[in-house]
Amino acid sequence: MGKAEKSNGRGNGKTNRRQPLESLQQPVVVCGGAGFLGAHLCARLLEEGERVICVDNFCTSAVEAINGLLAHPRFELLHRDVSLLDEEEIAHASVIYNLACAASPLHYQRSPLDTLFASVRGMDKVLRIARARGARVFQASTSEIYGHPTIHPQTEKYWGYVNTIGPRACYDEGKRCAETLCFIYREEYGVPVRIARIFNTYGPGMRLKDGRVVVNFIVQALADQPITVYGDGTQTRSFCYVDDLIEGVLRLMSLTHDLDGPVNLGNPAEITVLELAERIVRLTGSRSKIVLQPLPKDDPPRRRPDISLAQKLLAWQPSTTLESGLNMTILDVDRRLQRGDETLVASASSAAKSRLAGANAL
Numbered sequence: 001m002g003k004a005e006k007s008n009g010r011g012n013g014k015t016n017r018r019q020p021l022e023s024l025q026q027p028v029v030v031c032g033g034a035g036f037l038g039a040h041l042c043a044r045l046l047e048e049g050e051r052v053i054c055v056d057n058f059c060t061s062a063v064e065a066i067n068g069l070l071a072h073p074r075f076e077l078l079h080r081d082v083s084l085l086d087e088e089e090i091a092h093a094s095v096i097y098n099l100a101c102a103a104s105p106l107h108y109q110r111s112p113l114d115t116l117f118a119s120v121r122g123m124d125k126v127l128r129i130a131r132a133r134g135a136r137v138f139q140a141s142t143s144e145i146y147g148h149p150t151i152h153p154q155t156e157k158y159w160g161y162v163n164t165i166g167p168r169a170c171y172d173e174g175k176r177c178a179e180t181l182c183f184i185y186r187e188e189y190g191v192p193v194r195i196a197r198i199f200n201t202y203g204p205g206m207r208l209k210d211g212r213v214v215v216n217f218i219v220q221a222l223a224d225q226p227i228t229v230y231g232d233g234t235q236t237r238s239f240c241y242v243d244d245l246i247e248g249v250l251r252l253m254s255l256t257h258d259l260d261g262p263v264n265l266g267n268p269a270e271i272t273v274l275e276l277a278e279r280i281v282r283l284t285g286s287r288s289k290i291v292l293q294p295l296p297k298d299d300p301p302r303r304r305p306d307i308s309l310a311q312k313l314l315a316w317q318p319s320t321t322l323e324s325g326l327n328m329t330i331l332d333v334d335r336r337l338q339r340g341d342e343t344l345v346a347s348a349s350s351a352a353k354s355r356l357a358g359a360n361a362l
């Protein structure tokens, strides 16, 4: 039994599927690689010729989500909790992307300690390994570190306004601490880190039942069921299509010069949640009515990224309109509902197809 097949805590190795690797090419590691963004990132990295090791404990995803990637000769899966990752398992890794953390409030509030530790212990483990191996680290941070923002739109210079003891604190504070860990390892040990503060991202492959607003609305609209809007629907969000986001992440990681702070990645086009619901009803031709439900505690009232820094550093900005991104997501959700499956990204080629053709936690 190889090292990666040994039983190891929560990542017990039972569904481990190590694939024979095609070459001795230095691997790129994607922690949380079976999740919504992670699966898209793995698919894109494979398309670009990288050798990819996906590390995931499947706490919010399933191995079926990456079925199409498992057969790829340059793809390898380690069923592991990121905080239990063994340095030897990803020996020679040149780059580590850390996306391992539940992103939907429905999931992260279910196991708040796991959520907090995924960010804190997981980040520490990734940075320790990067320090030992001389690897570059990407951290998937979040707009949630801005909390209830007192400035609008949010720039990277804004420190945030976050409740340390509310229901979202396990996620928000975990992500804030992960940024601090990145900063310490960079300052103390020279570990090259890239932090993206990701704003709401959506697209094909989002799980149908994990409570993110875009998919929730689409599923309800396709079934002509009432669309549940929390609060009065005037809270705003800015929705970025997944392919645009992944492009921004790759550009951030390809920067060769040092970076001394996080970079916002998201789409600055702002929309109220009520407008989003109405848009989805129209695009699906649904007969659904919109119903208002009480607003959950600490639900952020406004979200819109200032992406000037990303535009300047990366020559990046989203190019997919909300209408076109929603249409592609509606097609994907409809197809999966018809098939009765929850599959995320089927394969690298289907990810490419969806890009050619054309949820995101509240």
Ligand SMILES: NC(=O)c1ccc[n+]([C@@H]2O[C@H](COP(=O)([O-])OP(=O)(O)OC[C@H]3O[C@@H](n4cnc5c(N)ncnc54)[C@H](O)[C@@H]3O)[C@@H](O)[C@H]2O)c1
Binding pocket: 031, 032, 033, 034, 035, 036, 037, 038, 055, 056, 057, 058, 059, 060, 061, 080, 081, 082, 083, 098, 099, 100, 101, 102, 103, 104, 117, 118, 122, 140, 141, 142, 143, 197, 198, 199, 200, 201, 202, 359, 360, 361
């Ligand atoms: N999707 C968004 O809109 C968004 C916005 C801001 C930030 N982010 C961040 O991007 C990352 C990916 O988000 P997503 O939407 O793909 O979420 P997701 O829940 O779909 O994916 C997270 C993945 O990480 C895995 N995971 C969680 N804890 C783990 C652990 N301890 N060890 C190993 N694997 C673990 C899960 O099983 C899952 O496969 C997260 O870190 C999230 O905080 C996402």
